[in-house]
Amino acid sequence: MSVKASILMSSAVGFGLIAGIAQAEEISVATVNNGDMIIMQKLSKAWEQETGNTINWIILEENVLRERVTTDIATGGGQFDVMTIGGYEAPIWGKAGWLTPVDDLGDDYDYDDLLEPIKAGLTVDGKLYAVPFYTESSFTLYRKDLFEAAGIDMPEQPTYDQIKEYAEKLTDKSKNQYGICLRGKPGWGENMAFLGTMVNTYGGRWFDMDWKPQLNTEPWKKAITDYVDLMTKYGPPGATANGFNENQTLFASGQCAMWIDATSAAGRVYDPKQSQVADKVAFTRAPVEETPAGSSWSWSWNLAIPASTQKAEVAKSFLKWATSKDYVKMVGESEGWVAVPPGTRKSTYALTEYKEAAPFAETVLEAILSADPAKPTKDPVPYTGVQFVAIPEFQGIGTFVGQQISSALAGQQSVDAVLEAAQAQVTRDMTRAGYIK
Missing domain, CATH: 3.40.190.10 (Periplasmic binding protein-like II)
Structure with missing residues (x-):
């Protein structure tokens, strides 16, 4: 045996x-x-x-x-x-x-x-x-060797403005080295899991206290514009097909300088049997922008x-x-x-x-325990859930919005156009479901 x-x-x-x-x-x-x-x-x-x-x-x-x-x-x-x-x-x-x-x-x-x-x-x-x-929860994984070579210090609490700055400096497409990898595959639990937290920290929310959708508000527009800009300039090609598993493979094979995603990935990217960069990985908190509320899922x-x-x-x-x-x-x-x-x-x-x-154990535990599904946003909301809305209708709503944003990432529509379409569709869905009177 x-x-x-x-x-x-x-x-x-x-x-x-x-x-x-x-x-x-x-x-x-x-x-x-x-x-x-x-x-x-x-x-x-x-x-x-x-x-x-x-x-x-x-x-x-x-x-x-x-x-x-x-x-x-x-x-x-x-x-x-x-x-x-x-x-x-x-x-x-x-x-x-x-x-x-x-x-x-x-x-x-x-x-x-x-x-x-x-x-x-x-x-x-x-x-x-x-x-x-x-x-x-979610956090930021990054290549400490690339940061050191570029003379960059990753702060304990980065902002998305800093993430954009670092991604630009660390992108070298001639080497298949991309400044950042983020989820692009559409789905309420795929791209919208990440984007939900990004919208939260930009000060946005899915619904106001009357269940009226907020998808065409400035925080949504700014968050999604920055996301598309980040991925178009500094992300890998074909990002609309990349979910958690695909980005994990890219990061573990050395193609991503930064990756903002699930803390559960840590065990694999730190494992030399599964990761080519196991000895080059470091981590810090998920980025924030206007507010820390809901910045990690x-x-x-x-x-x-x-x-x-x-x-x-x-x-x-x-x-x-x-x-x-x-x-x-x-x-x-x-x-x-x-x-x-x-x-x-x-x-x-x-x-x-x-x-x-x-080495990431305590950081992961702290991130898990600090996420507050009851207070996921800067402004009050009628729902619980950080990167999702805990109502039965959210599966369909979240997936539709994820598909719209994926089309913006692919360059098929503008960010404003997809968010206006999402706002109209989700308003119809919530009215039919009886949330909006």
């Missing part, structure tokens, strides 16, 4: 089964195609060996995953037994009765070890409807069980395994401590091995 196999087998010990599972079952698990979830898929053989159950994995690109699981959950299709969903969907779907509560994973699960703001965001009327697999990827499943007990066994303290240790021992899922359990940040391997 290999060393890695021994680790998997030994780490599996102690993941007690939830009582009542009488015979082996196959469950279907839908998840996103990012690094943390790929590790979960790889290590899940330990759970299969211990329980005798098996997993049918459905691994999907982020936008496709959202579309597939949303359709399935809304229609009660029953295609999946476990879903990977975000902090946006969990409370909405839980309130609608579409998810199975997961408060009963056992005392040994140690619910008190979960970070309180994250747990609270997954709870509706006292019931927990999903458990966090990893949590993230608050997001969790969570495991949930649809109410339509016929295999809830087996699904709970898997959830308990994949989000436990022991799973964190299994990842550390098998894949390296820098790779453990961040931002879910207090105990992770007490592990000496993790603190030594992950």
Whole structure:
């Protein structure tokens, strides 16, 4: 038996089964195609060996995953037994009765070890409807070697004006070196996740207190104009196709001087097995402009069980395994401590091995805990959510606006034109939905 196999087998010990599972079952698990979830898929053989159950994995690109699981959950299709969903969907779907509560994973699960703001965001009327697999905020990753060579010092709290200045100095397209990489792929959880925070810190908001859209206001125009300008002059070609995974690949291969994105990327870009610049990376806070409010996002990827499943007990066994303290240790021992899922359990940040391997750990934890979904903007708003609006209609609204902005990034329309079109469409949507009287 290999060393890695021994680790998997030994780490599996102690993941007690939830009582009542009488015979082996196959469950279907839908998840996103990012690094943390790929590790979960790889290590899940330990759970299969211990329980005798098996997993049918459905691994999907982020936008496709959202579309597939949303359709399935809304229609009660029953295609999946476990879903990977975000902090946006969990409370909405839980309130609608579409998810199975997961408060009963056992005392040994140690619910008190979960970070309180994250747990609270997954709870509706006292019931927990999903458990966090990893949590993230956003921050600025940058190449300290390129900054030093250019004689630039990255401040602890950069502004977007400074980011533009640095991006210009650090762009050398003859070397495939781009000053900045940012999300351009359209989608409410892709380009709009980043752009939502950029609009926030420029002083903008999605809606005023009467739910009237604010998409053609000056803060939106200035934020989106600066974004298009940054990416057109200093970003990589084909940016409208680049989401989180694509930009992570560009950064890890040395093509980006700066990248503003999810804190969950840190474990991979600092990992020499996955990153060519692992020893050249530094990090600082997400940039601000007019206000610090909402400048970095608050997001969790969570495991949930649809109410339509016929295999809830087996699904709970898997959830308990994949989000436990022991799973964190299994990842550390098998894949390296820098790779453990961040931002879910207090105990992770007490592990000496993790603190030594992950110089970014405290910064990430601080960013996660400091994001305030209840106060995401400079001016008051009727919604919660930093980089999204926690209403069911936001999926369609956010994706439409993301598509419009992507067309501006591609040079097909002006920023003013796309924001006027977005304002008109979102006003119609909110009126039909009854928000605007």
